[in-house]
Amino acid sequence: MLGALETTLIYTCLLGSLYLLVSLGFSLICGVLRIFHLGYAYIFTATVYLTWMFMTLFGTPPYSTTVLVIAIICMLAVQAGIAVAIYKGLIVRYLQHEEIIILGLLFVAIIVEQAALRFYPIQTGVYLETTVIRGVSQLGQVTVSNQLIFAAILGIVITGLFVLFFLKTKLGLAVRAISYDIHSSRLMGIQVQRVFMFVMVLTLIPVILATLAIAPIWAVDPYMGWGYMSIAILVSVLGGLGNIKGTIMASYIIGFVHSVVGFVFNQPVYMGLAALVVVLVMLIVRPQGIAKSETVW
Amino acid sequence: MRAGGQKWEWHIEPRYWRNPLIYVGILVVAPVLIYFIYPPLLPTIIEANLLAAIAIPLALMTISTGRMNFGPQFYIGIGGYTAALLSIHFHLSPGLTMLAAAVGGLVFGFIMSPMAIISGGLYYSLLTLLFPLLFLEATYIFTDLFKGDTGLSGVAPLVSTGYFSLNLLIYAFISLTIMLVYLFAMDKIFRSRYAIQMAAINDDEEVANSIGVNVNKVKILGFTIAATLVAVVGWFYAHYYQAFSGQIFLPLSFMLKIFMVTMLGGRTQIYGCVIGGYFIAFLEMILIRLTGDMSPVLFPIILLILLLVLPEGLFGLYRKRRYREYMPTLRFRR
Numbered sequence: 001m002l003g004a005l006e007t008t009l010i011y012t013c014l015l016g017s018l019y020l021l022v023s024l025g026f027s028l029i030c031g032v033l034r035i036f037h038l039g040y041a042y043i044f045t046a047t048v049y050l051t052w053m054f055m056t057l058f059g060t061p062p063y064s065t066t067v068l069v070i071a072i073i074c075m076l077a078v079q080a081g082i083a084v085a086i087y088k089g090l091i092v093r094y095l096q097h098e099e100i101i102i103l104g105l106l107f108v109a110i111i112v113e114q115a116a117l118r119f120y121p122i123q124t125g126v127y128l129e130t131t132v133i134r135g136v137s138q139l140g141q142v143t144v145s146n147q148l149i150f151a152a153i154l155g156i157v158i159t160g161l162f163v164l165f166f167l168k169t170k171l172g173l174a175v176r177a178i179s180y181d182i183h184s185s186r187l188m189g190i191q192v193q194r195v196f197m198f199v200m201v202l203t204l205i206p207v208i209l210a211t212l213a214i215a216p217i218w219a220v221d222p223y224m225g226w227g228y229m230s231i232a233i234l235v236s237v238l239g240g241l242g243n244i245k246g247t248i249m250a251s252y253i254i255g256f257v258h259s260v261v262g263f264v265f266n267q268p269v270y271m272g273l274a275a276l277v278v279v280l281v282m283l284i285v286r287p288q289g290i291a292k293s294e295t296v297w
Numbered sequence: 298m299r300a301g302g303q304k305w306e307w308h309i310e311p312r313y314w315r316n317p318l319i320y321v322g323i324l325v326v327a328p329v330l331i332y333f334i335y336p337p338l339l340p341t342i343i344e345a346n347l348l349a350a351i352a353i354p355l356a357l358m359t360i361s362t363g364r365m366n367f368g369p370q371f372y373i374g375i376g377g378y379t380a381a382l383l384s385i386h387f388h389l390s391p392g393l394t395m396l397a398a399a400v401g402g403l404v405f406g407f408i409m410s411p412m413a414i415i416s417g418g419l420y421y422s423l424l425t426l427l428f429p430l431l432f433l434e435a436t437y438i439f440t441d442l443f444k445g446d447t448g449l450s451g452v453a454p455l456v457s458t459g460y461f462s463l464n465l466l467i468y469a470f471i472s473l474t475i476m477l478v479y480l481f482a483m484d485k486i487f488r489s490r491y492a493i494q495m496a497a498i499n500d501d502e503e504v505a506n507s508i509g510v511n512v513n514k515v516k517i518l519g520f521t522i523a524a525t526l527v528a529v530v531g532w533f534y535a536h537y538y539q540a541f542s543g544q545i546f547l548p549l550s551f552m553l554k555i556f557m558v559t560m561l562g563g564r565t566q567i568y569g570c571v572i573g574g575y576f577i578a579f580l581e582m583i584l585i586r587l588t589g590d591m592s593p594v595l596f597p598i599i600l601l602i603l604l605l606v607l608p609e610g611l612f613g614l615y616r617k618r619r620y621r622e623y624m625p626t627l628r629f630r631r
């Protein structure tokens with residue numbers, strides 16, 4: 001009994017923090033831009049495969065840390081460019097036509113996935129050596145990878161920084177104001193378009209960090225983005241679309257559900273289904289989610 | 298018009314039936330010509346008919362509920378798996394499996410139709426998006442029943458003449474018949490008073506309710522009928538391929554194809570769905586033949602460009618040049 005409780009607690013914290021990092025960007029876009037970023041999956045795939053592409057371009061195996069750092073910087077630049085292009089080419093033009101935005105974003109995700117599959121199929125053996133802390137640690141009866149612990153701590157730190165940014169900075173205040181009322185924000189002189197573009201780029205940070213942190217320990221393939229996007233959708237919907245408080249609570253709830261089903265009942269195959277059912281029930285009973293939705297804080 | 302000294306008057310003016318008759322004639326004659334000239338094109342024709350047959354009831358569902366359903370492939374899964382399981386395990390004839398698939402679509406459509414009343418806007422889109430993913434998860438979990446990734450094989454064929462090309466021709470006509478029946482049915486519905494009620498719900502649900510439109514009844518009816526019709530297409534897929542796997546029909550990629558048929562067809566314009574279906578099917582076929590393994594990358598790129606360049610779809614181009622109202626135009630609103 002105590003062992004099960006210990007396992008549940010540890011994995012709830014680990015998985016919850018990881019899911020928080022994965023879902024933060026999605027929730028932010030929902031809360032500020034008020035769009036459902038169904039193409040969110042492309043960020044995960046693009047992070048891994050762009051980094052790999054630049055690594056093979058600038059170096060030869062075994063890849064040095066310098067090559068890895070340069071590859072990551074180049075990947076960040078390309079990702080920012082893609083985000084701005086998506087914003088200006090798709091979102092700005094079709095903001096009043098939600099179905100076009102949703103379909104367009106889905107297409108972007110599929111294009112990135114198929115391009116990764118075509119140029120770097122699974123047998124290529126793409127692997128990012130972004131391990132920060134090697135080895136494993138014994139937490140009670142649970143043996144956990146140190147990299148996973150690092151990713152969880154990173155999730156908490158990044159979320160804390162984001163919360164501080166939204167609460168203590170002028171730009172963060174502008175983002176919150178837009179999430180409350182876009183028209184009043186415009187009247188107060190906030191450059192809404194620029195803030196939107198900033199948010200599109202800002203949302204890349206937690207996702208890229210999450211992907212780089214877990215790439216060495218979890219499976220990497222062109223389809224990896226969909227699983228993480230599903231988790232991001234579930235967490236954001238459960239927590240209240242676009243609300244960071246709700247996202248924080250929901251990520252730990254989903255982490256709890258996954259840890260109980262996967263590690264206590266030993267039925268990992270039911271993890272996804274269990275989380276889906278929880279969110280479906282919430283959508284029917286309380287569609288607005290745990291926290292007040294469509295406001296950032 | 299005069300014939301034998303007597304004056305003949307058309308009860309319905311030719312301008313209302315002449316063009317539809319010409320287009321249906323082309324659709325009927327084309328498979329026969331292709332059969333003699335180049336039979337490998339027949340599967341493309343079948344795929345085009347089926348895509349249109351899915352998009353046409355989806356247009357009804359969209360207009361009647363005033364919301365976009367992001368999971369029509371869920372009902373294809375219901376129809377396909379029902380037909381496949383009954384054919385494999387109980388050796389039921391295709392006629393009976395069709396009935397079962399339709400009943401399955403009706404039951405699930407009816408159970409899920411309250412979603413269109415309870416949830417609105419983005420939440421409705423989310424719920425409808427989640428259901429096919431839930432179904433796909435279930436096919437992986439209950440591997441004994443659904444056979445996971447591999448899917449169910451050994452489904453009885455609809456047609457078996459012993460000649461492969463002739464089988465394909467007959468399948469082409471069956472799929473064409475299904476599509477034309479759906480088109481005719483939707484045409485009748487959209488010319489009826491129910492269409493006016495749907496248009497009122499589209500514009501403003503509360504005003505429609507206040508003037509006496511039974512909003513819940515219209516939504517539930519539209520949702521359930523559309524789900525039933527889409528499930529029948531799933532039945533056809535199962536018997537046509539003699540196998541059915543959720544891995545092919547339930548993911549978002551298949552949903553995107555259906556939605557592009559709808560969007561290219563002019564957003565819930567039922568005649569445009571036929572144009573959209575043929576366009577998507579032939580585009581995919583041409584890309585596979587010309588570009589080989591680059592086609593999975595180029596296909597979504599081209600569709601994305603078309604989506605951005607033609608927001609009103611291909612049918613919208615036609616309507617801009619020749620704007621005529623043959624039937625009340627229903628505008629889908631978000």
